[in-house]
Amino acid sequence: MAEFECKLKYYRQLKDMTQEQLAEKVGVRRETIMRLEKAQYNPSLKLAIDISRIVDAPIEDIFIFD
Amino acid sequence: MSDKNKITRTKKINPLFGLLGMFGFLGFMGFWTYKTSGLVFPFIFFAFFGFFGFYYAGKMSDTLMDERFYENQAKAEKKANKITFIMIWLALLITGNYLAQFNIEYAFIALLILVSLAFALGFFMSQYLLYKYDHESFDDCEE
Numbered sequence: 543m544a545e546f547e548c549k550l551k552y553y554r555q556l557k558d559m560t561q562e563q564l565a566e567k568v569g570v571r572r573e574t575i576m577r578l579e580k581a582q583y584n585p586s587l588k589l590a591i592d593i594s595r596i597v598d599a600p601i602e603d604i605f606i607f608d
Numbered sequence: 609m610s611d612k613n614k615i616t617r618t619k620k621i622n623p624l625f626g627l628l629g630m631f632g633f634l635g636f637m638g639f640w641t642y643k644t645s646g647l648v649f650p651f652i653f654f655a656f657f658g659f660f661g662f663y664y665a666g667k668m669s670d671t672l673m674d675e676r677f678y679e680n681q682a683k684a685e686k687k688a689n690k691i692t693f694i695m696i697w698l699a700l701l702i703t704g705n706y707l708a709q710f711n712i713e714y715a716f717i718a719l720l721i722l723v724s725l726a727f728a729l730g731f732f733m734s735q736y737l738l739y740k741y742d743h744e745s746f747d748d749c750e751e
Binding site for chain 1: 672
């Protein structure tokens with residue numbers, strides 16, 4: 543799996559959202575959001591775009607690949 | 609919109625259904641039926657050992673099937689099918705090459721048992737591995 547840094551937690555907290563709320567909005571499980579925030583899961587492009595729209599931040603700022 | 613984009617959940621299954629795997633022991637009946645009446649079909653019951661996999665399917669019951677779930681499912685099924693295929697291939701090799709030289713009937717019975725067990729293992733492994741991949745290093749992820 544490609545290694546990356548994930549700033550999702552920061553942007554999610556800026557929007558004052560819980561993992562549960564974000565998970566529900568993008569249609570995934572809370573565990574998936576947890577893993578995303580720990581950079582233990584490489585999301586699909588669709589999920590990444592959905593997340594970036596909801597937290598209102600560009601994908602490249604949320605998921606930072608080397 | 610593809611089916612994978614619809615939000616669906618896994619079936620609600622009680623983990624106790626895993627006990628259906630006990631029916632696999634009926635396969636041992638084959639040794640008795642073969643001896644008494646020459647029937648070999650009860651050996652197929654060994655495949656029911658795979659129902660032990662319902663225990664893990666039950667643990668994953670009513671789970672939201674998101675993209676990570678589908679990814680883990682594909683990974684688990686790929687590995688389980690690989691194991692099943694290798695086991696069947698080895699069974700064919702062993703029975704066809706070696707056992708068949710001595711007694712064709714015993715070779716057929718051995719093949720029947722091994723293929724049934726391979727199916728059982730394949731079904732069980734697909735459920736077990738899905739559960740394992742889904743919960744892998746889960747404790748580290750807890751907030």
